[in-house]
Amino acid sequence: MATELYDLTVPVFLRGFKAMAAFLDKARAWADEQGIPHEELLAARLAEDMAPLTAQIQRVSDSAKLAVARIGRIEAPAMADTETSFDELQARIAATIAFLKAVPREAIDGREDADVEVKTPSRSFHFxxxxxxxxxxxxxxxFHMTAAYAILRHKGAPVGKMDYLGGI
Amino acid sequence: MATELYDLTVPVFLRGFKAMAAFLDKARAWADEQGIPHEELLAARLAEDMAPLTAQIQRVSDSAKLAVARIGRIEAPAMADTETSFDELQARIAATIAFLKAVPREAIDGREDADVEVKTPSRSFHFxxxxxxxxxxxxxxxFHMTAAYAILRHKGAPVGKMDYLGGI
Incomplete structure (x- = not known):
C-alpha cells in the first residue's frame, strides 16, 4: 500500500502545471479585457525584494525539473529564464511538462535513500x-505556485482557490 | 523502499508548523521594534477578498488536523477561529502540534485507498x-503557509525563504 517516489513527484508536478497554465490563461484574458499591459502583470511582485510573476513561474519549473533530474540522475533541459510574455511562460510550462512526461518511473522509484546534493552559489545542501x-x-x-497565484490576486485578477487547486 | 502515508502527513505538518511558529515570532519582534501595532499585521491581507494573516494560520491548522482526522477516522479538536493575537496564534499552532503528535501511525498507514469525504457548505468532495x-x-x-509568509513579506517583515523552509 505504501507509495512509490515517482507518484510523489512527476504526477504531482503535472497536476500543478496544468492548474498554473489555466490560471495564467485566465489572468491574461482578464488583462486584455481590462486593458492592463501584460508587462505590468508579469513584472508584479508582492514585495520589492520578492521575485516577480515571471520568475515565480520559472522557479516552479526549476523546482520540478531539477527534482527529477537530481533524484533520477537525468539531465534536465537547460532553460535560460528569458521569458517576457504569457506565451513564453506557457512555452516554459509546456517544455517542463514534456520533460517530466519523458522521465521513466524506474529512474525515480526506489531512490528514497539516495544522496541528493543541491548546490547554491553560497553552499551545498545534502539530502x-x-x-x-x-x-x-x-x-x-x-511556494512559487502560490506566490504566482497571489501576485495575480493582489493585482485583481479574477482567479480563485479552485484555479490554484485545479480540478478536484 | 516505498513511503508510508504517515510519513507524508504528520512529520511534514510538524516541520511546517515549527517553521511557521519561528517566522511568526520573528515578525512579532520586528513589529515591536518598528512600533507597528500587532493588529495591523494580523489583519493584513494580499487582496481585499483574501483572508488576513490570522485566518491563513487558522487554515494551515485546519488543513493538517482535518487531514489526519479524515484519513485516520479520529476526532480532531474543535478550534473556534477566535485568535486575535500572536500569543493566541502560537497557542493554536501548539494545540495543533500536540494533536498531531498524539496521532498513532497505525491510524494513518495503509489508508492510501480509503474513502475520504470533504464537506463544504456548497458541496462534498470524494477522494x-x-x-x-x-x-x-x-x-x-x-498555500496557506505561503500566504502567511507572503503577507509578512508584503508588510516588510524581515523574514526570508529559509524561514519558510525551516532548517534544511
Whole structure:
C-alpha cells in the first residue's frame, strides 16, 4: 500500500502545471479585457525584494525539473529564464511538462535513500531522496505556485482557490 | 523502499508548523521594534477578498488536523477561529502540534485507498486517501503557509525563504 517516489513527484508536478497554465490563461484574458499591459502583470511582485510573476513561474519549473533530474540522475533541459510574455511562460510550462512526461518511473522509484546534493552559489545542501522531496521540493514547488497565484490576486485578477487547486 | 502515508502527513505538518511558529515570532519582534501595532499585521491581507494573516494560520491548522482526522477516522479538536493575537496564534499552532503528535501511525498507514469525504457548505468532495493528501491536503497546507509568509513579506517583515523552509 505504501507509495512509490515517482507518484510523489512527476504526477504531482503535472497536476500543478496544468492548474498554473489555466490560471495564467485566465489572468491574461482578464488583462486584455481590462486593458492592463501584460508587462505590468508579469513584472508584479508582492514585495520589492520578492521575485516577480515571471520568475515565480520559472522557479516552479526549476523546482520540478531539477527534482527529477537530481533524484533520477537525468539531465534536465537547460532553460535560460528569458521569458517576457504569457506565451513564453506557457512555452516554459509546456517544455517542463514534456520533460517530466519523458522521465521513466524506474529512474525515480526506489531512490528514497539516495544522496541528493543541491548546490547554491553560497553552499551545498545534502539530502536523502525522500526528505528532499517532502522537506524541500514540495514546499518550494507550492511556494512559487502560490506566490504566482497571489501576485495575480493582489493585482485583481479574477482567479480563485479552485484555479490554484485545479480540478478536484 | 516505498513511503508510508504517515510519513507524508504528520512529520511534514510538524516541520511546517515549527517553521511557521519561528517566522511568526520573528515578525512579532520586528513589529515591536518598528512600533507597528500587532493588529495591523494580523489583519493584513494580499487582496481585499483574501483572508488576513490570522485566518491563513487558522487554515494551515485546519488543513493538517482535518487531514489526519479524515484519513485516520479520529476526532480532531474543535478550534473556534477566535485568535486575535500572536500569543493566541502560537497557542493554536501548539494545540495543533500536540494533536498531531498524539496521532498513532497505525491510524494513518495503509489508508492510501480509503474513502475520504470533504464537506463544504456548497458541496462534498470524494477522494481516496493518497490523492487526497497529494492533490488537496499538501497544496492547501503550503498555500496557506505561503500566504502567511507572503503577507509578512508584503508588510516588510524581515523574514526570508529559509524561514519558510525551516532548517534544511
Amino acid at each position: 536523502k531522496g525522500l526528505p528532499y522531496v517532502t522537506g524541500f521540493v514540495l514546499p518550494n514547488f507550492y | 481516496k486517501g493518497l490523492p487526497y493528501v497529494t492533490g488537496f491536503v499538501l497544496p492547501n497546507f503550503y
